[in-house]
Amino acid sequence: MAPRILIADDDRAIRDALERAIGLEGYEVELVNDGVAALEAVARIAPDLLILDVMMPSLDGLGVCRALRNQGDRTPILILTARTEVSDRVSGLDAGADDYLPKPFALDELLARMRALLRRTTTESGSEAENLTAADILIEESSRRAWRGDRELELTKTEFDLLALLVRNAGIVLSHTTIYEDIWGYDFGPDSKSLAVYVGYIRRKTEADGETRLVQTVRGIGYTLREQQ
Numbered sequence: 001m002a003p004r005i006l007i008a009d010d011d012r013a014i015r016d017a018l019e020r021a022i023g024l025e026g027y028e029v030e031l032v033n034d035g036v037a038a039l040e041a042v043a044r045i046a047p048d049l050l051i052l053d054v055m056m057p058s059l060d061g062l063g064v065c066r067a068l069r070n071q072g073d074r075t076p077i078l079i080l081t082a083r084t085e086v087s088d089r090v091s092g093l094d095a096g097a098d099d100y101l102p103k104p105f106a107l108d109e110l111l112a113r114m115r116a117l118l119r120r121t122t123t124e125s126g127s128e129a130e131n132l133t134a135a136d137i138l139i140e141e142s143s144r145r146a147w148r149g150d151r152e153l154e155l156t157k158t159e160f161d162l163l164a165l166l167v168r169n170a171g172i173v174l175s176h177t178t179i180y181e182d183i184w185g186y187d188f189g190p191d192s193k194s195l196a197v198y199v200g201y202i203r204r205k206t207e208a209d210g211e212t213r214l215v216q217t218v219r220g221i222g223y224t225l226r227e228q229q
Helices: 012-024 035-045 061-070 086-094 107-126 157-168 176-183 194-206
Strands: 004-008 028-032 049-053 077-081 099-102 131-134 137-140 145-148 151-153 215-218 222-225
Touching (some): 004 012, 012 107, 028 035, 035 049, 131 157, 137 157, 157 176, 176 194
Parallel strands (some): 004 028, 004 049
Antiparallel strands (some): 137 145, 145 151, 215 222
16 A cells, blocks of 8 residues: 655645655645644544645644644654754754755655655564663663663654664764664765754753763764763
């Protein structure tokens, strides 16, 4: 069965263009024009991926993200935004989005990010899960839960995937390219801030009670998870 993609955007020209382009790739596409309709459609059709514009009437894209995540809905969400400031992108990720793409965007990049999100979901549902440990971090892949010591960490889908990757490769320095390709399925280049933003989120959550830093920056290369010496 073809993956079902829900597109929520109040710009009819963008909706129609995306419907044609994504439909030609073999996806099943559903269109809505505001945030309230997006929530209703998610409940009705259970899409495999949700593409959300930020600025919409009734309920904006960030409100849709928060509502779904508060309901425990883990549908992958890709945010489209005309805003290019890092703070605006961070707001989308904070709301629970898995990825963002600033407008105007190249269709090839949109499709690549869609494939990456769908591939991650398929891999997670079809693979045997195991428990991962490093330092005082415990990752329970079967339930997609994580702890530092006795404290459970509240992680988004992408935060969990990134932390699991670092724990699985504890002590090994992973390059930016390696992480991008593993987590997003696509290397967004040296100007992308996505990885740095997510590393910041993980640090904030794993160090919330004053714990020592585990995710270390290796300048000019990437990141590794190890205890500070």
